[in-house]
Amino acid sequence: xxxxAPAAPASAGTRSWLALALLHTRFxxxxxxxxxxxxxxxxxxxxxxxxxxxxxxxxxxDDPLASVAAVAxxxxxxxxxxxxxxxxxxxxxxxxxxxxxxxxxxxxxxxPRLAGRIVNAIVFCLGxxxxxxxxxxxxxxxxxxxxxxxxxxAMVPVVAVPFTLLGLAIGYALSAKAAIAVVQAVLxxxxxxxxxxxxxxxxxxxxxxxxxxxxxxAARDLVVEVTTGIEGxxxxxxxxxxxxxxxxxxxxxAYRRDEGRRFR
Amino acid sequence: xxxxxxxxxxxxxxxxxxxxxxxxxSLAVGAGEMVGLLGPNGAGxxxxxxxxxxxxxxxxxxxxxAGRDPRDPAARAxxxxxxxxxxxxxxxxxxxxxxxxAGHYADPMPRGExxxxxxxxxxxxxxxxGLSGGQxxxxxxxxxxVGRPRVVLLDEPTTGLDVEAxxxxxxxxxxxxxxxxxxxxxxxxxEEIEALxxxxxxxxxxxxxxxxxxxTILAMAAARRVLVxxxxxxxxxxxxxxxxxxxxxxxxxxxxLAGDADAVVRALVRxxxxxxxxxxxxxxxxxxxxxxTSAASAEPAPSxxxxxxxxxxREPR
Numbered sequence: 001x002x003x004x005a006p007a008a009p010a011s012a013g014t015r016s017w018l019a020l021a022l023l024h025t026r027f028x029x030x031x032x033x034x035x036x037x038x039x040x041x042x043x044x045x046x047x048x049x050x051x052x053x054x055x056x057x058x059x060x061x062d063d064p065l066a067s068v069a070a071v072a073x074x075x076x077x078x079x080x081x082x083x084x085x086x087x088x089x090x091x092x093x094x095x096x097x098x099x100x101x102x103x104x105x106x107x108x109x110x111x112p113r114l115a116g117r118i119v120n121a122i123v124f125c126l127g128x129x130x131x132x133x134x135x136x137x138x139x140x141x142x143x144x145x146x147x148x149x150x151x152x153x154a155m156v157p158v159v160a161v162p163f164t165l166l167g168l169a170i171g172y173a174l175s176a177k178a179a180i181a182v183v184q185a186v187l188x189x190x191x192x193x194x195x196x197x198x199x200x201x202x203x204x205x206x207x208x209x210x211x212x213x214x215x216x217x218a219a220r221d222l223v224v225e226v227t228t229g230i231e232g233x234x235x236x237x238x239x240x241x242x243x244x245x246x247x248x249x250x251x252x253x254a255y256r257r258d259e260g261r262r263f264r
Numbered sequence: 265x266x267x268x269x270x271x272x273x274x275x276x277x278x279x280x281x282x283x284x285x286x287x288x289x290s291l292a293v294g295a296g297e298m299v300g301l302l303g304p305n306g307a308g309x310x311x312x313x314x315x316x317x318x319x320x321x322x323x324x325x326x327x328x329x330a331g332r333d334p335r336d337p338a339a340r341a342x343x344x345x346x347x348x349x350x351x352x353x354x355x356x357x358x359x360x361x362x363x364x365x366a367g368h369y370a371d372p373m374p375r376g377e378x379x380x381x382x383x384x385x386x387x388x389x390x391x392x393x394g395l396s397g398g399q400x401x402x403x404x405x406x407x408x409x410v411g412r413p414r415v416v417l418l419d420e421p422t423t424g425l426d427v428e429a430x431x432x433x434x435x436x437x438x439x440x441x442x443x444x445x446x447x448x449x450x451x452x453x454x455e456e457i458e459a460l461x462x463x464x465x466x467x468x469x470x471x472x473x474x475x476x477x478x479x480t481i482l483a484m485a486a487a488r489r490v491l492v493x494x495x496x497x498x499x500x501x502x503x504x505x506x507x508x509x510x511x512x513x514x515x516x517x518x519x520x521l522a523g524d525a526d527a528v529v530r531a532l533v534r535x536x537x538x539x540x541x542x543x544x545x546x547x548x549x550x551x552x553x554x555x556x557t558s559a560a561s562a563e564p565a566p567s568x569x570x571x572x573x574x575x576x577x578r579e580p581r
Contacts, residue, residue, distance in 0.1 A: 031355050098351025
């Protein structure tokens with residue numbers, strides 16, 4: 001066996017971290033695609049919201065900047081939703097499968113599997129942008145320079161980081177049933193109060209002030225700033241970073257606790 | 265023998281809360297051995313395997329797999345285990361599950377060979393959610409061999425299968441093992457142990473009760489219980505009878521554990537022991553082993569308490 005083993009850099013015949021991460025990414029995408037309703041549901045909601053709430057409002061749809069801002073908001077929502085559902089609900093479902101302990105006996109650490117999950121979530125986030133952008137191009141006056149458009153797409157993985165961590169925290173802390181309920185209870189209020197459905201300009205001043213402290217609002221402000229070029233709140237970046245740190249701590253805590261409960 | 269051991273436990277203790285699942289267990293398994301772990305539910309068999317596969321860590325003592333801590337992925341590069349068949353990812357096809365597992369190993373068996381060995385070739389494109397219980401079980405056992413492991417751990421590999429399916433699986437496992445792999449199989453069926461093991465380790469109440477080759481263990485397992493009612497003063501005489509392995513009191517009757525029940529009954533008559541209410545029963549494996557090991561270690565009859573703790577012990581899964 002050792003004679004025929006390929007020249008793997010890792011010791012004692014384990015495969016490289018990257019190869020394992022790719023393997024898990026591939027199979028997690030495959031598993032997601034096999035439940036098409038989950039994919040379609042994820043793609044559909046932000047584009048339907050755009051279609052029903054933005055396109056008919058000609059005051060917004062005919063204003064290029066307002067249209068871009070609306071698309072940026074719903075794009076941000078799509079990222080949040082994909083991260084929280086694929087990771088929050090997905091991880092907790094996986095944990096309940098008897099296959100999970102088996103996979104842990106294979107010669108790989110927890111890292112590649114986690115990486116596969118995160119890449120899977122980001123692919124979903126990017127995929128959810130496609131119908132939103134198509135509707136925006138076809139049915140609104142939204143237009144951006146190529147640089148701003150690319151900047152907007154580049155923001156997808158950036159915004160995905162904190163919500164990925166929040167999703168993992170939920171997924172590792174809760175059972176599958178509880179996780180889905182909590183994801184919904186977190187996602188919609190955060191999205192609304194963060195100005196992802198209604199622009200914050202329409203908020204009463206108290207809500208606007210509160211909103212500035214939320215991760216969803218911070219993410220939205222950054223994406224709107226990148227795509228429209230209109231300068232936003234200087235607090236957006238520090239607020240988003242602070243929440244990222246909080247969610248990272250929660251995710252690590254939940255993961256450790258889960259390990260301790262099940263495997264120690 | 266520890267020098268070449270592929271699997272090695274040294275003074276391992278593992279508790280779940282107040283329950284001691286493994287109590288100071290030491291065991292070394294070398295290359296190419298076929299070891300059966302035999303014992304009742306809750307004896308600590310599954311806990312032992314979960315320690316060797318790196319799922320859990322011991323509270324005390326050390327566990328080594330191929331000379332390393334099994335929690336280190338490199339130690340598991342030559343390990344194969346079986347998932348519970350109910351937990352297979354239901355949307356993946358049979359061939360894909362094989363590929364997923366194969367992707368973790370440097371030199372896996374080709375997909376076709378794995379499926380062939382376990383008669384799964386026709387099911388390669390079926391989603392695992394659509395398989396029958398027996399087909400899933402076959403796939404689960406097949407997965408343990410995908411990585412051409414040097415050490416295979418099988419936890420109750422054929423539980424719930426019909427006789428024919430069971431023999432097909434045993435044949436496939438023996439065939440693979442003939443290539444030099446080490447196999448550790450747990451079961452509470454003696455028949456399965458006979459089919460797959462040459463060395464047998466009997467576990468009960470978290471301890472190794474016996475560790476010997478298969479014929480020796482089979483002879484122990486053939487023990488019988490001879491029950492008689494005798495005056496208490498006669499008990500020392502019973503102990504001295506030919507063929508009696510152990511004597512203990514159960515209610516009003518005295519239980520003699522014997523390798524050859526006929527010889528014991530003849531001796532009872534020949535010695536004119538004033539017995540009544542004679543009954544001969546087959547001893548369960550655990551009874552046989554508990555009695556033998558307690559007699560061997562010359563402890564003053566801890567057998568009854570040990571026997572009850574075997575049956576009440578709970579093993580978290």
